[in-house]
Amino acid sequence: MLKNNLFVALIHFPVMNKKNQPIGSALTTIDLHDIARASITFGVSGFYVITPYEDQITLANQVIEHWTKGVGAKLNPFRKDALELIRVTKTFEDAVFSIEQERKEPVVTIATSAEKKKGSIAIESLQQKLADKASHVIVFGTAWGLADELIDTCDFILDPIFGSTGYNHLSVRSAASIYLDRIINGR
Amino acid sequence: MLKNNLFVALIHFPVMNKKNQPIGSALTTIDLHDIARASITFGVSGFYVITPYEDQITLANQVIEHWTKGVGAKLNPFRKDALELIRVTKTFEDAVFSIEQERKEPVVTIATSAEKKKGSIAIESLQQKLADKASHVIVFGTAWGLADELIDTCDFILDPIFGSTGYNHLSVRSAASIYLDRIINGR
Numbered sequence: 001m002l003k004n005n006l007f008v009a010l011i012h013f014p015v016m017n018k019k020n021q022p023i024g025s026a027l028t029t030i031d032l033h034d035i036a037r038a039s040i041t042f043g044v045s046g047f048y049v050i051t052p053y054e055d056q057i058t059l060a061n062q063v064i065e066h067w068t069k070g071v072g073a074k075l076n077p078f079r080k081d082a083l084e085l086i087r088v089t090k091t092f093e094d095a096v097f098s099i100e101q102e103r104k105e106p107v108v109t110i111a112t113s114a115e116k117k118k119g120s121i122a123i124e125s126l127q128q129k130l131a132d133k134a135s136h137v138i139v140f141g142t143a144w145g146l147a148d149e150l151i152d153t154c155d156f157i158l159d160p161i162f163g164s165t166g167y168n169h170l171s172v173r174s175a176a177s178i179y180l181d182r183i184i185n186g187r
Numbered sequence: 188m189l190k191n192n193l194f195v196a197l198i199h200f201p202v203m204n205k206k207n208q209p210i211g212s213a214l215t216t217i218d219l220h221d222i223a224r225a226s227i228t229f230g231v232s233g234f235y236v237i238t239p240y241e242d243q244i245t246l247a248n249q250v251i252e253h254w255t256k257g258v259g260a261k262l263n264p265f266r267k268d269a270l271e272l273i274r275v276t277k278t279f280e281d282a283v284f285s286i287e288q289e290r291k292e293p294v295v296t297i298a299t300s301a302e303k304k305k306g307s308i309a310i311e312s313l314q315q316k317l318a319d320k321a322s323h324v325i326v327f328g329t330a331w332g333l334a335d336e337l338i339d340t341c342d343f344i345l346d347p348i349f350g351s352t353g354y355n356h357l358s359v360r361s362a363a364s365i366y367l368d369r370i371i372n373g374r
Contacts, residue, residue, distance in 0.1 A: 018263070030217055034358045041350030041357055076205070078356045163228030164371050169265040170228055170364070171221045177361035178368045184351050 005103070005130060006183070007137040008044050008176065009095050010035060012051040014147035025143040027056045029063050034173040035140075036082040042180040046102075047085045048095035048137070060088045092139070092150060099135050106134045111146055111154040112179060114168040120157045123182045129156075130183075138179060140172050191232050192290070192317065193370070194324040195363065196282050197222060199238040201334035212330040214243045216250050221360040222327075223269040229367040233289075234272045235282040235324070247275045279326070279337060286322050293321040298333055298341040299366060301355040307344045310369045316343075317370075325366060327359050 010031060013024035032049060039047045049060050064086050066072045073080040089095045092109075099107045110126060130136060139146065139154060151157060160168060161178050170178070197218060200211035219236060226234045236247050251273050253259045260267040276282045279296075286294045297313060317323060326333065326341060338344060347355060348365050357365070 030358075034361055037354075037357055038361050040352060040354045041348075043351040078354070081354070082356070161228075161368070162372075163368075164230040165227060167224075167227045167265070167268070169269070170224050171217075171360070173358070173360055174221055174225050174364035177357065177364050181348070181350075181365045181368065185349075 004043065004045050005105075005135045006044050007046045007048065007099055007135060008035060008039050008180075009048040009050055009092060009137050009139045010172070010176075011092060011139060011141050011146055011150060012053075012056065014150050015141045016144040016147055018144050020144075022147040022149065023143060024051070024053060027051060027059050028142065029059070031142065031173055032060065032063055032083065032086060033079070035176045036085050038177040038180050039085050040082045042184040044085065044180065046087055046099065048098070049086055049088050050090070050092055050095055051088070052090050057088055057090070060086075064088070092153075096137065099137060103135045108132075108134050108136045108156070109139060109154040110136060111139045111151040111157040112141070112175065113151065113157060114145055114160050114170070114175070116160055117151070117157050120159045122159050126156070126158060126183060127186070138183075140176050142172055191230065192292075192322045193231050194233045194235065194286055194322060195222060195226050195231050195367075196235040196237055196279060196324050196326045197359070198279060198326060198328050198333055198337060199240075199243065201337055202328045203331040203334055205331050207331070209334040209336065210330060211238070211240060214238060214246050215329065216246070218329065218360055219247065219250055219270065219273060220266070222363045223272050224266075225364040225367050226272050227269045229371040231272065231367065233274055233286065235285070236273055236275050237277070237279055237282055238275070239277050244275055244277070247273075251275070279340075283324065286324060290322045295319075295321050295323045295343070296326060296341040297323060298326045298338040298344040299328070299362065300338065300344060301332055301347050301357070301362070303347055304338070304344050307346045309346050313343070313345060313370060314373070325370070327363050329359055
């Protein structure tokens with residue numbers, strides 16, 4: 001089931017620190033690799049990396065350039081294919097606007113959280129929504145997760161990933177991979 | 188569905204390089220974090236990190252010590268809980284022996300691969316096997332995956348993770364996370 005109307009966004013501001021305060025986080029370059037590789041595996045059309053900080057934008061673009069146009073692209077064409085999905089924007093609004101411009105259809109925004117939030121929807125609901133003529137962007141937070149001020153702007157929020165132990169501190173790389181597998185391969 | 192008879196192993200030798208030659212790989216410390224966090228989420232009883240190289244064993248133990256007994260343990264108790272699942276051994280045989288000693292029951296070894304291998308079993312088959320009175324260890328390869336010489340010693344091999352595009356180059360962090368979710372949460 002290929003969903004060409006599915007996008008992923010990785011937020012570095014506003015996210016939470018462990019004291020539950022909104023912050024901007026630093027880029028973790030392996031997030032770009034892992035989430036790009038999961039995105040291309042599951043047919044995601046674009047992976048937005050969102051940071052307002054100029055030096056972090058430069059770093060992200062250096063990583064992308066190395067693997068899509070530089071030596072990395074020759075060394076590992078599979079990595080090139082994955083990292084070509086990445087687009088860097090300063091704000092989440094810029095990412096949504098970019099998807100709207102590209103796809104010429106409404107953009108539905110879906111936040112994720114490791115905590116159960118009131119009114120969160122199941123994977124099955126999202127799968128049904130994907131049949132609509134709209135683009136859908138699944139939003140992941142770095143650090144200790146998305147700040148409420150960003151979640152509140154999203155159309156929906158997905159149920160958290162539950163394991164079997166109550167521990168809910170997966171890496172964002174693991175969480176994004178599991179969510180994409182659940183969305184595309186059903187659950 | 189808590190499976191206290193489920194273990195994970197991450198192999199650094201023998202694995203493949205991209206020229207399809209067996210090699211030993213270097214430790215990627217974020218593998219320890221991500222796979223430990225996924226392991227504790229899904230109720231895995233122990234996460235074996237396997238490398239024959241003394242300097243790599245030292246590095247792995249330094250990472251574990253920092254997060255379970257050092258400053259990291261105070262800074263982030265959740266990370267402490269996860270990394271306490273890690274045990275470092277020189278060989279896969281040592282890991283299997285250690286599980287046998289601890290659990291006093293047979294150990295069933297299950298390899299993973301990004302390629303479809305002859306006779307590979309579905310997740311559902313593994314889920315049924317978990318009901319047996321035996322311990323089960325899911326084996327992941329770093330670099331370009333497990334070498335055949337190791338796969339051939341395993342009792343079973345799991346079907347690969349298919350996405351929706353034919354791309355089969357997930358990170359081992361993503362693959363381990365998705366496999367554990369599928370095994371524990373069903374598919």
